[in-house]
Amino acid sequence: MADGSDKSWILMVTAQSPTNIAVIKYWGKRDETLILPINDSISVTLDPDHLCTTTTVAVSPKFEKDQMWLNGKEISLAGGRFQSCLREIRSRGTDYEDQEKGISIKKQDWEKLNVHIASFNNFPTAAGLASSAAGFACLVYSVAKLMNVKEDQGQLSAIARQGSGSACRSLYGGFVKWAMGNDPNGSDSIAIQLATEAHWDELVIIIAVVSSRQKETSSTSGMRESVETSPLLLHRAKEVVPKRIVQMEEAIKNRDFPSFAKLACVDSNQFHACCLDTSPPIFYMNDTSHKIISCVEKWNRTEGTPQVAYTFDAGPNAVLIAKNRQVATLLLQKLLFYFPPASETDLSSYLIGDKSILKEAGIETMKDVEALPPPPEVKDNIPSKNAGDVSYFICTRLGRGPVVLSDEKALLHPETGLPK
Ligand SMILES: Nc1ncnc2c1ncn2[C@@H]1O[C@H](COP(=O)(O)OP(=O)(O)OP(=O)(O)O)[C@@H](O)[C@H]1O
Numbered sequence: 001m002a003d004g005s006d007k008s009w010i011l012m013v014t015a016q017s018p019t020n021i022a023v024i025k026y027w028g029k030r031d032e033t034l035i036l037p038i039n040d041s042i043s044v045t046l047d048p049d050h051l052c053t054t055t056t057v058a059v060s061p062k063f064e065k066d067q068m069w070l071n072g073k074e075i076s077l078a079g080g081r082f083q084s085c086l087r088e089i090r091s092r093g094t095d096y097e098d099q100e101k102g103i104s105i106k107k108q109d110w111e112k113l114n115v116h117i118a119s120f121n122n123f124p125t126a127a128g129l130a131s132s133a134a135g136f137a138c139l140v141y142s143v144a145k146l147m148n149v150k151e152d153q154g155q156l157s158a159i160a161r162q163g164s165g166s167a168c169r170s171l172y173g174g175f176v177k178w179a180m181g182n183d184p185n186g187s188d189s190i191a192i193q194l195a196t197e198a199h200w201d202e203l204v205i206i207i208a209v210v211s212s213r214q215k216e217t218s219s220t221s222g223m224r225e226s227v228e229t230s231p232l233l234l235h236r237a238k239e240v241v242p243k244r245i246v247q248m249e250e251a252i253k254n255r256d257f258p259s260f261a262k263l264a265c266v267d268s269n270q271f272h273a274c275c276l277d278t279s280p281p282i283f284y285m286n287d288t289s290h291k292i293i294s295c296v297e298k299w300n301r302t303e304g305t306p307q308v309a310y311t312f313d314a315g316p317n318a319v320l321i322a323k324n325r326q327v328a329t330l331l332l333q334k335l336l337f338y339f340p341p342a343s344e345t346d347l348s349s350y351l352i353g354d355k356s357i358l359k360e361a362g363i364e365t366m367k368d369v370e371a372l373p374p375p376p377e378v379k380d381n382i383p384s385k386n387a388g389d390v391s392y393f394i395c396t397r398l399g400r401g402p403v404v405l406s407d408e409k410a411l412l413h414p415e416t417g418l419p420k
């Protein structure tokens with residue numbers, strides 16, 4: 001394995017991966033173990049400057065077992081999804097040589113070397129912000145770099161898919177399609193980049209993290225129940241999504257915002273309709289989610305053409321995609337009018353990510369929030385304000401795929417291989 005008898009070396013890689021939000025949803029599997037979907041899906045990758053996972057992976061002959069720490073706490077790697085990803089990557093490792101450090105690892109050695117993994121999400125884990133997507137994409141990407149895997153990004157996406165379906169789409173930046181594929185072993189169920197983030201860089205994304213007390217049904221069990229009981233889901237997968245995928249690809253190619261927004265909104269609504277059509281029904285959105293939908297729908301209707309698209313995953317958080325910066329500032333003003341912060345919240349923690357939008361919207365203090373006029377489209381029927389119903393907003397944009405970071409960013413200590 002290593003030259004000589006020195007077993008003190010540690011080899012490590014640190015990487016960063018983005019999260020993603022689907023605009024044509026994945027909901028339903030045809031194979032639970034391989035994680036093969038019943039339809040294609042399309043997502044946008046979110047800027048890792050605002051939402052990302054950072055993962056450091058290391059191998060050393062002195063590590064006694066595989067170990068992982070998530071946000072500083074040790075977690076078990078025993079689950080089938082972690083095991084599948086590690087097994088698939090290990091079997092694709094290639095020879096590695098660093099003469100300076102005296103490290104020489106042969107292809108077959110990767111199976112014997114234990115790994116240490118430390119990962120950190122710069123946003124809340126398991127809060128409906130797709131931490132599993134960024135997390136498994138980062139795990140697969142960083143272990144693949146460490147083990148000198150030569151496979152292309154598409155093949156890595158098929159491995160990340162086995163950690164969490166939506167994770168395969170986080171292997172690329174910009175606009176990404178997950179092709180469901182036909183092969184029973186899943187080899188063609190991979191992510192494909194449709195366009196880079198630079199292709200349509202006017203889009204601005206505002207996420208409303210909606211306060212929610214109850215624990216929702218996980219995506220994994222929710223979609224299993226929908227496949228078993230919802231006739232609407234089967235109709236959606238067979239008849240509706242294939243056409244929408246073609247239309248969405250066309251809308252992205254032409255930067256056609258009205259088509260993009262209409263498709264994203266109807267698809268999110270149909271996904272939630274499938275959840276309601278499940279027996280027993282699954283409720284992911286709440287009253288606040290519904291209020292946000294009607295705010296956007298009213299505005300879009302008044303303008304005569306969509307200004308903003310909305311989409312909701314398996315939870316109440318709204319992801320709002322504005323057609324440009326100017327529309328995003330107007331959107332923020334409306335959102336802060338309807339959903340001002342609770343009295344004890346300070347404004348600088350109420351909007352995170354790209355905070356410069358606050359200033360552009362003319363909002364610097366709580367007084368500016370209180371002075372916001374009611375949106376013109378509701379002037380005859382002013383709704384009540386809902387302070388505290390939104391926990392906070394995140395302003396972001398489209399972003400890049402995974403990258404390797406320098407060793408200074410490592411989460412594991414270079415000498416001990418333990419979390420810093
Ligand atoms: N950085 C990470 N590295 C590896 N696995 C992670 C990471 N972050 C999250 N996970 C895995 O994802 C699980 C959380 O996924 P879950 O689907 O419950 O929440 P979510 O992805 O944040 O929300 P949602 O899927 O509703 O958008 C964690 O329990 C863990 O197994």
Ligand SMILES: C[C@@](O)(CCOP(=O)(O)OP(=O)(O)O)CC(=O)O
Pocket residue numbers: 021022024025026027035041132163164165166167219220221312313314
């Ligand atoms: C509603 C969704 O976010 C569902 C995501 O489901 P997951 O990828 O979290 O499910 P598993 O494959 O079981 O891990 C829609 C989407 O991202 O396409």
